[in-house]
Amino acid sequence: MLVDWTEKYVQSRDAAYKNIEKIEKKGNSFVVTNISTSIGSGFKKQVVAKIITYFPIGELVLEILKEVPSDSVLVVFNTQKNLSILSKNFDEFAKNQTLKIIFVNLTTNDSWQIVPYRHLSLSKMVGGDIKTGLLSLFETVPEYLG
DSSP states (O other), rough: OHHHHHHHHHHHHHTTTEEEEEEETTTEEEEEEEEEEEEEGGGGGEEEEEEEEEEEESSSOOOGGOOOOOEEEEEEEEHHHHHHHHHHHHHHHHSSOOOEEEEEEETTTTTEOOHHHHHHHHHHHTTTOOOHHHHHHHHHOOOOOO
């Protein structure tokens, strides 16, 4: 079910832009190739390809960090256990500057997401507490009870 949700999420995020060139299932992940056009130097059109890998893993585990390339998205259930793992190991997750984590409740079709590196940087700038911020985000979506 999480795999299906992730694929639909990717497609819906692209509904307006139509930048997805292809979606490939590779084992337990989706590799999404986005193509976008931008104006580069000298006002010349540039075509830019960006590859994002989605890992619909359900349960957050620290060991996954050894496997994920840059520009990866972990899709996990919005559970207290996953929040606790992220909270306790936040600095480790924040080492990957482009990692995004999406917390999902499949029952309500709600989600919230975080880029740990950016969240840590902002928290340091304003002197905020990571755990308080994570709990606030977690509470925006009902906990997934399976």
